Amino acid sequence: MRQDSHGPIGVFDSGIGGLTVLKALMARLPHERTLYLGDTARVPYGTKSGEVVTRYSLKNAEFLLERGIKLLVVACNTASAAALPALSATLPVPVLGVIGTPGTIRSGAYQRALEAGQPNVSVKARACPLFVPLAEEGWTTGDVPLLVAREYLAGFARDGVDTLVLGCTHYPLLKGVIAEVVGPHVSLVDSAEATAEAVAELLGARGLLAPESSTTPEHAYFVTDVPERFVEVGARFLGRPIPSAEQVDLRF
Amino acid sequence: MRQDSHGPIGVFDSGIGGLTVLKALMARLPHERTLYLGDTARVPYGTKSGEVVTRYSLKNAEFLLERGIKLLVVACNTASAAALPALSATLPVPVLGVIGTPGTIRSGAYQRALEAGQPNVSVKARACPLFVPLAEEGWTTGDVPLLVAREYLAGFARDGVDTLVLGCTHYPLLKGVIAEVVGPHVSLVDSAEATAEAVAELLGARGLLAPESSTTPEHAYFVTDVPERFVEVGARFLGRPIPSAEQVDLRF
Numbered sequence: 001m002r003q004d005s006h007g008p009i010g011v012f013d014s015g016i017g018g019l020t021v022l023k024a025l026m027a028r029l030p031h032e033r034t035l036y037l038g039d040t041a042r043v044p045y046g047t048k049s050g051e052v053v054t055r056y057s058l059k060n061a062e063f064l065l066e067r068g069i070k071l072l073v074v075a076c077n078t079a080s081a082a083a084l085p086a087l088s089a090t091l092p093v094p095v096l097g098v099i100g101t102p103g104t105i106r107s108g109a110y111q112r113a114l115e116a117g118q119p120n121v122s123v124k125a126r127a128c129p130l131f132v133p134l135a136e137e138g139w140t141t142g143d144v145p146l147l148v149a150r151e152y153l154a155g156f157a158r159d160g161v162d163t164l165v166l167g168c169t170h171y172p173l174l175k176g177v178i179a180e181v182v183g184p185h186v187s188l189v190d191s192a193e194a195t196a197e198a199v200a201e202l203l204g205a206r207g208l209l210a211p212e213s214s215t216t217p218e219h220a221y222f223v224t225d226v227p228e229r230f231v232e233v234g235a236r237f238l239g240r241p242i243p244s245a246e247q248v249d250l251r252f
Numbered sequence: 253m254r255q256d257s258h259g260p261i262g263v264f265d266s267g268i269g270g271l272t273v274l275k276a277l278m279a280r281l282p283h284e285r286t287l288y289l290g291d292t293a294r295v296p297y298g299t300k301s302g303e304v305v306t307r308y309s310l311k312n313a314e315f316l317l318e319r320g321i322k323l324l325v326v327a328c329n330t331a332s333a334a335a336l337p338a339l340s341a342t343l344p345v346p347v348l349g350v351i352g353t354p355g356t357i358r359s360g361a362y363q364r365a366l367e368a369g370q371p372n373v374s375v376k377a378r379a380c381p382l383f384v385p386l387a388e389e390g391w392t393t394g395d396v397p398l399l400v401a402r403e404y405l406a407g408f409a410r411d412g413v414d415t416l417v418l419g420c421t422h423y424p425l426l427k428g429v430i431a432e433v434v435g436p437h438v439s440l441v442d443s444a445e446a447t448a449e450a451v452a453e454l455l456g457a458r459g460l461l462a463p464e465s466s467t468t469p470e471h472a473y474f475v476t477d478v479p480e481r482f483v484e485v486g487a488r489f490l491g492r493p494i495p496s497a498e499q500v501d502l503r504f
Contacts, residue, residue, distance in 0.1 A: 041304050042294060049478035052293055129389060130396075133382045144382075144399050151396060226301035251503075 005208045008033035008218075009199065010069030012060040015043035016136070016230055017169035018075025019237035021098060024196035025073070026219070029203070031210045033217040035067055038234075039250070041224035046129070050082040057083035059250055061091055063222070069093060070208050073199060077168050077191070094206070096198055099165055099191045124159060128152040128171070135173040136233055145174055149181040157182050165189045173237065221245035257460045260285035260470075261451065262321030264312040267295035268388070268482055269421035270327030271489035273350060276448035277325070278471070281455070283462045285469040287319055290486075291502070293476035296384070302334040309335035311502055313343055315474070321345060322460050325451060329420050329443070346458070348450055351417055351443040376411060380404040380423070387425040388485055397426055401433040409434050417441045425489065473497035
């Protein structure tokens, strides 16, 4: 497949969470066209096996490839942890993932990547599944998210953790309460922003950056279930309205 | 298809929640064999469209029918609201549902059923999506579930609601905090128990009750994704250990 700087960036996620990654991409690379696929018929991936998640991920990637993407962003932490090797081995375009859902934590992917060859780095991981419905419900401030964050993260504060990776695309919406619980001495790493930076570097290095243009680039959205909830809840994640999303039938 | 009193009762759900219905069935009908299918590869159904949920439900029912069930219990509120007419029209065995996830609430099924022909009945419904991960995490007592329940249900108490239907199979695990929030004057209706009673009546009326026996009947469990989490979390829902669950491949 020919890679063309005019092609769009493809982004997929199990649902709406990856829109925080798309938001960071749009901010960092405002001239790029994007195609976003939310596999809302099969969401969530976090509680599913690596084998199942890999099967779904390959199908999602195939859908986007058929539409001429020049690069694929796996904007789902679980799919990144489970399927990145299979996707990179199979696809004719560069593939980037994000850096936990239970599936990500269980896979041990962060610990392996961060501890590899770094004897002074120690990594503790905690799955925070309640953060996902809190973000989707829009309960991002107030007592409930604060108590939930305390329950999940108080141990980190006690353990003297100095850096906290927000290892799920939903978590940036809860950055405020997370910061309040862990305190000002803990750096929060937002994997959406880190991913956007990595995409910019890779496209630049390969001469694949879209040419600057005075017109706004197109952004298209696809979902595998009815689009209403995606459009409504997704706008909060993307930080801008989603004009429409097209339902596509990916059966597997 | 021949209906035989010796056949098992088939029960399906999107995942583990239906195990609260199975628990009530086992208590009410201790001589019945059961087959339980948790569609864990596609859980949750609550945020998916009626069309998608109906497609999944028909496939689940087909799997159980092939194993000779004499009656089908749809132990998922979303699937009951979306797919009961299609299932009843298609299947050669009796079908019973349970009585909301967002999908159930959105469908208006409760309101229609309860208000039909009863001018003095007024129904208010509220989706409580955070109850599901709370139940699965085992956070069923303490400040977090209490605050969440208050946030969702305080309006009911103010409105003078006298009866509260626990409209999702996960909610019986949170009965304690729910009762605390709504107070002693509100009757809680546990749809798992109501469903078990309806199954007993139907089997009795059709002469399909299993003959009493001195041996313990068999209970088999099937899932569409890896069984580890189902077996572990499910035991809390079922109130007894799940010795094993068989992974089956239902693609659609």
